[in-house]
Amino acid sequence: MLLLQFLQSELIVDVGLFENEEQIKNWLKSLPVTVEDDTYYLEGEQLSGYTEVNFESSRYPLTRYSFDSTESILINWFEVPIIPQINGMVEGATKVDAYMVENSEVKSYIETRDEAAAAITDYYTKQGKQVVRAGLNSEDGEYLLVDGAILTHLDSMFIDDWANSESVEAFIKQIEE
Template identity: 35%
Template sequence: MLLLIFVQNQDETPVALFEHIEHGRHCFRSVPSYEMQTKMEDGELFVDESIEAGKLPDYMEIDYNGNRLPLSRFIFTDSRRVDIFWREIPNLNQPNQGLVSGITRVDAYSVDNEDLCDYISQREQVYEQIAHLLTKRGYEVDRDFQGSEDGEAVIYRRGGREEWNLLMHMDPIFVEEAPLDEQLLAKWIAPHLLPEN
């Protein structure tokens, strides 16, 4: 099943479920200002779908399979572009699917379900290694900014000081590029540490 979602200014509005994406696209072609653009990048096809909130009527109904879905320009915060996204929703009534396909949000980033366990494990391992390394050097280490636009971050301060400093966000680059060797990790984080006074 695919969930059609409207996204404007980072606000998500779940709209409807469809068995196939083609059904949903057919349904929404009748919406004023609906646009679907495709482009190829690095041999991969990308589809961009949107509507313009300001071009919607005060009230309309989309008729599909005997169902009437109300739609109004007033459901959006402004009159600008509204992106359309499709999120796969697993149907757990179907037996023996194994690990469900799709993505899962980890803080501010989306991770493919197939990579999720390794991603979280490596993210936590890198944090623990950085915390251990900085603690040995006399710093206090913590985490902050969970739920922010850039996601959770490693923060640090020299022992006894009041002010915390941002070391780096725990984003996909943090997970993919951090070396696990302690000496290499020390060199990797060194440019992010403020000079000591």
């Protein structure tokens, strides 16, 4: 199934589910859609006060009052898994802090991230330094502060570097450089 959405700034409007892309394109034919390089969008000022999009036996209400008329409305659709039909890990990605991680890698990503943060915290705490994890869900993501200064972000490069390091000391030396 494909989920059709209208996106504008922080606004996400889930329109509905369609069986295939052809159905979505047919549904969109009754709207003033612009297509550029496979990107579909509506201009906010082209929407009327109230419109019903009729498709097969359904009616969908659409109004310019739902959107900022000065901005374009991106039209997006993507595959949505039907959970009971999935055998194994659901495909896709999961937001971990400020980063997207493939679902098949989320568990090891989080375990490695937490292991590395704990090892670094232990290393600096033994030296009498204060270590704080901060910035969770911020724009740049979580990071480690050592005595009030940012040491490193807990991003995918951090995870990869940790996984490839020979020791805590070697890793610390690498991130301090």
